[in-house]
Every structure is written in C-alpha cells, then in structure tokens.
Amino acid sequence: MLIPNIGILVISFLEREEANFVKFVFTLSNYKKLFSAMYVKVFLKTFGIALYVTFICLLLSYPFVYVISQTIKNKGIKDFLLILVIIPFWTSSLIRTYAMMIVLRANGLLNNSLLALGLISEPLELLYNWFAVSIGLIYSLLPFMILPLYTAFEKLDHDYIKAAQDLGAGKFRVFLEIIIPLTISGIAAGCILVFLSTLGIFYIPELLGGSKELLIGNLIKNQFLVARDWPFGSAISTILTILIIILMAVYARVQKNTNRVMV
Amino acid sequence: MHKLAKLYSVFIYIFLYLPIIVLIIYSFNASKYASTWQGVTLDWYKKLFSNNLLITSTQNSLLIATLSASIATLIGTISALGLYNYRFKARKAFSSIVYVLVISPDIIMGISLLILFNFMHIKLGFYTLLLAHITLNLPFIIIIVISRLKSFNKNLIEAARDLGANEWTIFKEIILPLILPGVISGWLLAFTLSLDDVVISFFVTGPNFEVLPLTLLSMARLGVKPEINALCSLLFIVTLILIFISHLIFRKKA
Numbered sequence: 001m002l003i004p005n006i007g008i009l010v011i012s013f014l015e016r017e018e019a020n021f022v023k024f025v026f027t028l029s030n031y032k033k034l035f036s037a038m039y040v041k042v043f044l045k046t047f048g049i050a051l052y053v054t055f056i057c058l059l060l061s062y063p064f065v066y067v068i069s070q071t072i073k074n075k076g077i078k079d080f081l082l083i084l085v086i087i088p089f090w091t092s093s094l095i096r097t098y099a100m101m102i103v104l105r106a107n108g109l110l111n112n113s114l115l116a117l118g119l120i121s122e123p124l125e126l127l128y129n130w131f132a133v134s135i136g137l138i139y140s141l142l143p144f145m146i147l148p149l150y151t152a153f154e155k156l157d158h159d160y161i162k163a164a165q166d167l168g169a170g171k172f173r174v175f176l177e178i179i180i181p182l183t184i185s186g187i188a189a190g191c192i193l194v195f196l197s198t199l200g201i202f203y204i205p206e207l208l209g210g211s212k213e214l215l216i217g218n219l220i221k222n223q224f225l226v227a228r229d230w231p232f233g234s235a236i237s238t239i240l241t242i243l244i245i246i247l248m249a250v251y252a253r254v255q256k257n258t259n260r261v262m263v
Numbered sequence: 264m265h266k267l268a269k270l271y272s273v274f275i276y277i278f279l280y281l282p283i284i285v286l287i288i289y290s291f292n293a294s295k296y297a298s299t300w301q302g303v304t305l306d307w308y309k310k311l312f313s314n315n316l317l318i319t320s321t322q323n324s325l326l327i328a329t330l331s332a333s334i335a336t337l338i339g340t341i342s343a344l345g346l347y348n349y350r351f352k353a354r355k356a357f358s359s360i361v362y363v364l365v366i367s368p369d370i371i372m373g374i375s376l377l378i379l380f381n382f383m384h385i386k387l388g389f390y391t392l393l394l395a396h397i398t399l400n401l402p403f404i405i406i407i408v409i410s411r412l413k414s415f416n417k418n419l420i421e422a423a424r425d426l427g428a429n430e431w432t433i434f435k436e437i438i439l440p441l442i443l444p445g446v447i448s449g450w451l452l453a454f455t456l457s458l459d460d461v462v463i464s465f466f467v468t469g470p471n472f473e474v475l476p477l478t479l480l481s482m483a484r485l486g487v488k489p490e491i492n493a494l495c496s497l498l499f500i501v502t503l504i505l506i507f508i509s510h511l512i513f514r515k516k517a
Contacts, residue, residue, distance in 0.1 A: 008371075008374065008375055008378060011378060060275065060278075061275075063268070063271060064272050066268075067268045067271065067272045071265070071268065071269075081272075083506070083510065084280075085279070086506060087502070087506055088279050088280070088283070090452075090502050090505070090506055091283070091459075091499055091502045092458070092459035092461075092476065092498060094461050094476055094479060094480060095283075095286075095479075095495045095498055095499060096282065096283065097483075098479075098491065099282035099286040099495065101483070101486075101487055102282065102285055102286055102487055103282045103285055105486075109281075109285050139278070139279075139282070142275075142278075142279065143279075193366065196366060196368050197368065199368050199370075200368025200369050200370040200371070200462060201462065202370065202462065203461055206484065207480075207484065217368070217370050220374065221370070224374055224377065224466065225466075230378070233374065234378070237370075237375075240368070240371060241367070244363070244367050244368075244371075245363075248363060248366070
C-alpha cells in the first residue's frame with residue numbers, strides 16, 4: 001500500500017510527457033509552479049473553507065453531543081438517538097449533496113418557504129456559490145464530527161466533574177477545565193476527519209458551487225483527468241500527504257497528553 | 264435551559280434529515296418541476312426500471328460491492344488475527360499504516376492507484392476497480408475485527424489450550440464465534456463503502472465499466488431531475504436496511 005504513495009512522490013519530481021504522462025527527468029518545476037499566485041490562492045481558499053467548515057461542525061456538534069450523551073438517562077432512547085446519527089453517516093454523501101441541491105435551488109424548499117413567509121420578495125441565489133459549498137460540506141461531514149465526540153463523551157468520568165464541583169468550581173469552570181480537556185481526543189479526531197475530508201471531496205464543490213468554485217480536490221482531479229499533467233497533480237498530492245502526516249503527529253500528541261491527564 | 268438544549272438537538276436532527284425527507288417526498292411528485300405539487304405518482308420509479316444505463320451500472324456496483332466486501336473481509340480478518348496474535352517487528356508500523364489509510368482522503372488513494380495501474384500497464388476497468396475497492400475496505404475491516412478481538416477475555420483461549428484444544432479447534436470453537444458479529448458488520452460496512460464510493464471509482468474505472476455513483480454524479484451535474492430523486496430515495500432505503508441488519512446483529516451479541 002505504500003508503493004503507490006512513493007510513486008506519487010517520485011512522479012512529482014519528473015517532467016510531463018504527452019504519451020506516457022511522465023518523462024524520467026528530474027525537475028523541481030512542478031513545485032515552483034505550485035507557488036505561483038494562482039495556485040497559492042486555491043490552497044489558501046481550500047484551507048480557509050476547510051477550517052471554517054471544521055469549526056462550524058465542532059460548534060454545532062459539541063452542545064448536541066453533550067445533550068444526547070449526558071442529559072438523557074434512558075439507554076433505549078439514547079441508542080435510538082445515536083442510530084439517527086449513524087444513518088446519515090452511512091448514507092452516501094453524494095445522495096445527501098444532491099438532496100441539498102433540491103433544498104437550495106431557486107425554486108427549492110428554502111426559497112419557497114422564505115417567499116411564503118414574506119421574508120424575501122424574490123428567490124435568493126442560494127446555489128452555485130461559496131455559501132452552498134460550505135453548507136453542503138457541513139451537512140455531509142457533520143456526522144464525522146458527532147461520532148468521535150460521542151465516543152469521547154461516553155468515556156467521560158463523572159467523578160472528576162463531581163470532585164471539581166465539590167471543590168467549589170462553577171459551571172463554566174467545570175466545562176472549561178474538566179469537560180473540554182477530557183473530551184479533547186474526540187475533538188481532535190472529529191476535527192481531523194472533517195478537515196481532511198473537506199480537502200478530498202471534489203464533487204461537493206462541483207455540484208453545489210458550479211464549475212467556478214475550485215478547491216484542492218478539484219485541482220488534483222483536473223490535473224489527472226483533464227489537463228493530463230500527472231507530475232503537477234502528484235506535486236499537489238505530495239503537499240497534501242505531508243499535511244496529513246503533520247496532522248496525524250499532532251493528533252498522536254494530543255492522545256498522549258490526554259492519557260497523561262487520565263492517569 | 265433544559266428545554267432549550269433539547270430544542271437545539273431537535274434542530275440538529277431536522278438539519279440532518281430534512282433534505283433527505285424532501286428528496287423522498289419529491290420522488291413521488293407528479294410534477295416534472297418540483298416547485299409545485301401535482302399529486303402522487305410512481306412514474307419516476309417506473310422510469311428507473313426502464314433505464315438500461317442505470318440498470319447496468321447498478322448491477323456493476325452490486326457486483327463490485329459484493330466481491331470487494333467479501334475478499335476484503337477474508338483478507339482483513341486474517342490480517343487482524345495475525346496482528347493480534349503475533350508480536351512481530353513491523354507490527355506497530357503496520358497498525359499505524361492501517362489508521363493512516365482510514366483517515367487519509369480518498370482522492371490520494373484514487374490517484375495513487377491510478378498511477379500504480381498505469382505503470383503496471385493494467386487497463387482500467389473491472390479488475391482495477393475491484394482491486395481499488397478491496398484496498399479501500401481492508402483497513403476498516405482490520406480495525407473492526409481487532410477491536411472485537413480486544414474486547415474478549417484472553418483467558419478463554421488459555422483455558423481451552425489447557426483443556427487440550429489444538430489451534431484449529433480454538434479458532435473454530437472460540438475465536439470465530441466471538442468475532443463473527445464484528446466480521447459481519449465489517450462486511451456490511453465494506454459493502455456500503457464500496458457501493459457509495461465516488462472519488463476512488465472516478466479515477467480507477469474505465470469507460471466500459473460504469474458504476475452507479477458515477478452515473479449518478481454525471482446525472483446530478485445537469486441539475487435536479489425527478490428520476491434521480493427516485494433513485495436516491497431507493498438507495499437511501501437500501502442503506503437503512505443495511506444499518507438495521509447490522510444493528511440487529513450487534514444487539515443480539517451485546
């Protein structure tokens with residue numbers, strides 16, 4: 001399984017050729033090309049939107065998971081609520097993206113409801129822009145944030161919370177100094193899953209953003225299948241892989257620190 | 264505060280389910296333009312079953328999903344047993360590779376395999392897709408089976424050995440029944456992953472072997488259509504059934 005990744009690394013340093021896609025000549029030009037204004041912009045845009053989507057997913061999920069895992073005592077209801085999250089998690093995100101298209105389009109549900117309520121006088125342009133892409137990504141990736149958080153909350157040891165309360169800590173302090181540190185491994189896992197998925201799913205920007213909104217995923221896809229510039233596509237993926245390794249290292253560190261807190 | 268918190272979680276559920284429910288309702292709408300409701304119809308479903316392209320790609324998808332899930336389950340279970348039972352040098356490295364593969368974006372795996380197939384001069388089509396899907400499913404199976412293995416009491420095996428059971432008997436009578444729920448739910452997950460995969464299939468399949476998600480993607484690019492609503496609703500129901508089966512299996516054991 002490692003061989004193909006090494007293949008990408010090697011190709012990213014080679015020149016392009018029409019017939020066999022690559023010529024065995026060493027070059028750094030693919031990486032130089034990456035640092036031109038146009039591509040740096042795509043990278044920044046992608047990371048911006050990925051961070052934004054990750055942050056919103058965390059913001060939406062954290063209180064939600066807290067409510068379903070901590071305030072509900074009945075195990076049957078709890079299991080049922082969890083299954084309601086697992087269903088969208090298992091459903092193809094292509095189908096869910098398409099469902100989002102139906103809701104957002106000009107004569108779709110959202111516009112019609114807003115019109116009927118008299119909040120707007122003509123349909124809003126909800127589809128084929130950044131708004132649609134980010135909503136689509138948040139919608140598709142929300143379960144990827146909820147499930148790791150849920151696992152972390154289930155492991156939460158209530159004795160720590162009780163101890164802190166007995167020692168006079170207020171609600172806010174308990175949350176900030178006990179609950180968050182104890183669920184940090186879930187936060188880290190969820191954030192990494194959402195962030196990385198945002199980088200790869202090329203069909204969400206394609207379907208919801210129209211053809212104009214490009215992210216790294218689309219860029220890689222186009223280099224391989226449209227522009228047929230494999231070395232350049234490989235250079236982009238190499239950068240992405242390096243990023244993944246860095247994120248995994250950060251995650252491993254967070255895990256280690258949590259274990260230390262627990263002991 | 265308590266009421267507000269509950270209301271909030273209801274809002275999240277609405278956000279998760281509303282688009283899918285709208286999709287299913289519209290799939291029965293008689294009007295071609297979904298903005299107006301013109302009564303219930305099954306026409307779009309009937310149209311699906313007369314669309315040859317869709318039928319072929321559905322068959323292809325089911326074939327690939329069944330084969331890749333089964334082969335990956337077999338190889339994955341054996342690897343999990345090996346990783347769990349034997350302490351070898353590269354064990355730790357191997358386990359971390361498994362986790363990296365699960366977490367890394369599909370697109371990286373897609374292009375890596377495309378490059379590999381191209382270098383080996385394998386023509387893109389059925390076999391490349393099958394190999395790619397096995398690679399996609401394998402790490403998930405290994406993780407599920409290992410977590411199942413970790414959850415049971417190791418003394419059971421020791422006890423059986425003390426009572427004179429050989430390795431094969433231990434495997435057949437103790438390990439297999441204990442990991443079976445994990446193996447089955449792993450298979451179901453692999454089947455779903457394979458059936459739903461867009462990104463990897465996009466890179467590694469050839470023009471003469473079209474699978475359902477790719478057909479769906481090229482249809483959806485052209486906008487919303489009632490037939491696609493019907494198709495997506497059907498696929499959603501299939502997913503529901505798979506989750507239901509998987510849940511039943513786990514519940515029985517727990």
